[in-house]
Amino acid sequence: MNRMFLLRTMIVLLALAVGALATPATAQKKSPTEQAALLGQFGDWGAYKATPNGKEVCFALSKPTKGVTDPPGRSRDPAYAFISTRPAEKVKNEVSIIVGYPQKAGFDAQAAIDGSAKYALYTQDDGAWVKNAAQEAQMVAAMRKGGQMVITSESSRGTKTTDTYSLKGVGDALDKVAAECK
Numbered sequence: 001m002n003r004m005f006l007l008r009t010m011i012v013l014l015a016l017a018v019g020a021l022a023t024p025a026t027a028q029k030k031s032p033t034e035q036a037a038l039l040g041q042f043g044d045w046g047a048y049k050a051t052p053n054g055k056e057v058c059f060a061l062s063k064p065t066k067g068v069t070d071p072p073g074r075s076r077d078p079a080y081a082f083i084s085t086r087p088a089e090k091v092k093n094e095v096s097i098i099v100g101y102p103q104k105a106g107f108d109a110q111a112a113i114d115g116s117a118k119y120a121l122y123t124q125d126d127g128a129w130v131k132n133a134a135q136e137a138q139m140v141a142a143m144r145k146g147g148q149m150v151i152t153s154e155s156s157r158g159t160k161t162t163d164t165y166s167l168k169g170v171g172d173a174l175d176k177v178a179a180e181c182k
Contacts, residue, residue, distance in 0.1 A: 035050065036049065036050040037050070039177070039180055040176050041169075042170075042171075042173040043168035043169020044062050044065065044165070044166040044167075044168045044169055045062045045168075045170045045173035046060070046062070047060050047172075047173040047176035047177050047180070048060075048061060049177075049181065055088045056086070057084065057181070058084070058085045058177040058180050058181035059082050059177060060082070060170060060176075061081070061082050061083075062081050062170070063078065063081075063165075064079050064151075064164055065148075065165060067162070069159050069160065069161050070160040070161075070162075071159065074159045076101040076155075076161075077098075077100040078098070079097070079099055079163050080097070080098045081095070081097050081151070082095070082097070083095055083140060083143075083170070083177070084096065085181045087182060093136065093140045093174065094136065095130050095136055095140065097109070097127065097151055097163075098127055099123075099126050099151070099153050099155075099161060100161075101126055101156070101157075102156040103123035103127075103128065103155060104153075104155060104156050104158070107154050108120045108123065109121040109122075109123050109151060109152060109153035109154075110151070110152045111130075111139065111151050112149070113139070113143055113149050113167070115150075117146070119131070119132075119135055119139050121151070128153060140174070143167050144167075144170060144171040144174065146167045147168075148166055148167055149167055150164050151165070
């Protein structure tokens with residue numbers, strides 16, 4: 001299944017669950033079983049569960065604690081970090097980032113955990129994923145032990161972005177996700 005579609009679906013489900021997109025048109029299209037339910041808030045990370053199209057999806061999600069653009073003041077959509085589990089697809093702990101605007105074609109974003117562990121992220125539209133899938137488990141383990149994650153990327157218009165995420169609570173959120181989506 002298309003990763004971008006899944007990422008977009010999780011954002012819409014989350015927004016519906018918290019009422020951010022609760023317009024009559026979108027509310028009528030989604031049944032309560034398709035909306036993301038908050039399983040718990042753990043520090044700066046929330047754990048969520050949804051069943052879009054009858055398929056169980058669980059994810060840990062956080063927003064950046066700090067975002068910097070160069071040049072400064074560029075507007076963009078909200079940014080998020082996700083760690084998703086989709087049992088029907090045998091996907092566990094897939095890391096993905098929404099940067100908030102389309103990324104520069106052919107440009108690899110980067111994730112750095114506590115300034116030392118670094119991971120290349122391939123980009124598509126406004127999303128980013130771990131480029132080397134073999135490093136994904138290593139990255140999640142580093143996130144569980146780490147204090148912060150910094151995502152650096154560049155937009156299609158040349159805006160450089162640095163988003164800082166707190167990793168406080170990510171381990172507990174992932175434990176809740178693992179318990180709910182088996």
